[in-house]
Amino acid sequence: DVTHGPILYLEDVSVSFDGFKAINDLNLTIDDGELRCIIGPNGAGKTTMMDIITGKTRPDSGSVWFGSRHDLLRMSEPEIATLGIGRKFQKPTVFEALSVFENLELAMATDKRIFPTLAARMSGETRARIEEVLETIHLKEWHAREAGILSHGQKQWLEIGMLLMQKPRLLLVDEPVAGMTEQEMERTAELLTSLAGRQSVVVVEHDMGFVRSIARKVTVLHQGAVLAEGSMDAVSSDPKVVEVYLGE
Numbered sequence: 001d002v003t004h005g006p007i008l009y010l011e012d013v014s015v016s017f018d019g020f021k022a023i024n025d026l027n028l029t030i031d032d033g034e035l036r037c038i039i040g041p042n043g044a045g046k047t048t049m050m051d052i053i054t055g056k057t058r059p060d061s062g063s064v065w066f067g068s069r070h071d072l073l074r075m076s077e078p079e080i081a082t083l084g085i086g087r088k089f090q091k092p093t094v095f096e097a098l099s100v101f102e103n104l105e106l107a108m109a110t111d112k113r114i115f116p117t118l119a120a121r122m123s124g125e126t127r128a129r130i131e132e133v134l135e136t137i138h139l140k141e142w143h144a145r146e147a148g149i150l151s152h153g154q155k156q157w158l159e160i161g162m163l164l165m166q167k168p169r170l171l172l173v174d175e176p177v178a179g180m181t182e183q184e185m186e187r188t189a190e191l192l193t194s195l196a197g198r199q200s201v202v203v204v205e206h207d208m209g210f211v212r213s214i215a216r217k218v219t220v221l222h223q224g225a226v227l228a229e230g231s232m233d234a235v236s237s238d239p240k241v242v243e244v245y246l247g248e
């Protein structure tokens with residue numbers, strides 16, 4: 001459950017690839033329970049920033065803290081994942097031959113080699129959590145169907161549901177609405193908005209209409225640093241932001 005105050009801090013973070021500064025003195029604070037959108041032109045450093053948070057990429061300098069106790073730069077990628085930081089990549093990767101229910105069940109298993117297909121072996125707690133997540137991702141009626149037959153949007157929601165099974169404290173979501181229909185986008189906005197408050201959610205997204213529909217606070221990245229931060233109305237009328245988007 002959420003406390004108050006920041007859950008994630010990046011302070012003066014920089015990383016170079018072959019002498020090119022992909023992240024350049026980046027400072028970012030995400031509050032517990034917040035829903036934040038990160039936007040910015042191609043090459044702004046959005047993916048690299050997510051990679052730094054999850055420990056996939058090591059910065060050259062700066063610090064990254066999760067809450068006040070966990071120095072992420074001293075932890076390995078798997079250790080960071082156990083803190084409750086879940087990442088959803090752009091392409092859905094659900095198990096197509098398994099049912100929706102089984103996908104969620106598998107996501108709950110701490111040891112992925114143990115797959116308790118027999119419902120009798122499943123704890124009441126796991127079953128209750130699956131029911132709760134099915135409700136959240138609007139797939140209750142689909143629980144027994146093969147994941148392979150779901151629409152693209154439903155697969156994205158199922159994958160978010162798989163991350164929710166572990167009760168994450170911070171969800172990082174990469175371009176959730178790419179390829180979605182208008183109606184699926186509305187459903188996704190509802191879903192992400194409903195998650196905020198229960199955990200923090202950071203969404204990287206290109207679709208400005210979508211960002212406007214969900215975000216309370218938007219961070220604009222440019223050349224590896226924060227160019228502007230605030231409401232969508234404030235950042236989209238900021239001359240610095242207008243200039244970098246016109247230049248795309």
Ligand code: ADP
Nearest residue numbers: 017018022040041042043044045046047048049
């Ligand atoms: P965004 O996600 O905002 O489009 P990225 O974080 O993918 O931006 O990339 C930021 C910059 O860093 C880009 O110029 C990209 O080419 C460069 N970059 C990212 N990862 C690597 C890498 N592993 N090796 C070399 N250059 C990289």
